[in-house]
Amino acid sequence: EVQLVESGGGLVQPGGSLRLSCAVSGFTFSSYAMSWVRQAPGKGLEWVSAVSGSGGSIYYADSVRGRFTISRDNSKNILYLQMNSLRAEDTAVYYCAKQRGTTVTTIDYWGQGTLVTVSS
Amino acid sequence: DIQMTQSPSSLSASVGDRVTITCRASQDIANYLAWHQQKPGKVPKLLVFAASTLLSGVPSRFSGSGSGTDFTLTISSLQPEDVATYYCQEYNSAPLTFGGGTTVEIK
Numbered sequence: 001e002v003q004l005v006e007s008g009g010g011l012v013q014p015g016g017s018l019r020l021s022c023a024v025s026g027f028t029f030s031s032y033a034m035s036w037v038r039q040a041p042g043k044g045l046e047w048v049s050a051v052s053g054s055g056g057s058i059y060y061a062d063s064v065r066g067r068f069t070i071s072r073d074n075s076k077n078i079l080y081l082q083m084n085s086l087r088a089e090d091t092a093v094y095y096c097a098k099q100r101g102t103t104v105t106t107i108d109y110w111g112q113g114t115l116v117t118v119s120s
Numbered sequence: 121d122i123q124m125t126q127s128p129s130s131l132s133a134s135v136g137d138r139v140t141i142t143c144r145a146s147q148d149i150a151n152y153l154a155w156h157q158q159k160p161g162k163v164p165k166l167l168v169f170a171a172s173t174l175l176s177g178v179p180s181r182f183s184g185s186g187s188g189t190d191f192t193l194t195i196s197s198l199q200p201e202d203v204a205t206y207y208c209q210e211y212n213s214a215p216l217t218f219g220g221g222t223t224v225e226i227k
Contacts, residue, residue: 059214
């Protein structure tokens, strides 16, 4: 059974940093690309970043490029999102998501999400 | 970047009605189109990928069609458990883009 468990969310002040983690199980982690997708309160889904199965290809949304860093540890089956210079508009539930193949493709499994609140 | 436009943004229909949701891409994405369902307070769930392939376990009343720039998700006979927001998502290339969502309610 595919499981994606996010952690690391919380309340942070504007300009602060936070690192999200996603521990996965139930599939061969290194064989699949992974994404982070966020959803602001009452809003739609916004793709944030993706990394290929090997970690060699990385992609970002314009809204986070230069501030967020995605990474993965295939030996520990963990996906990360380092978020720096956080803004109020980054407030959202952040979902870890598995993709169907080793490169960027559709999402087929979603984690439960972790809430990030950026506020003073 | 590719823009995805969904319509309508919301709809209300009766149980048993046929419901159609449309998604238009700003450029040709072949069949690299998925549909996700998000029930109120829940995590999104993949329903359809490759424009028309139903994920295993998804009720057969759901169907997807289209290619190029125009796509549809159809619920042939709306059921109470289908109340949700539906999102299209293109995966032709990064950045991946979601449509704005269509909220389906029961009349």
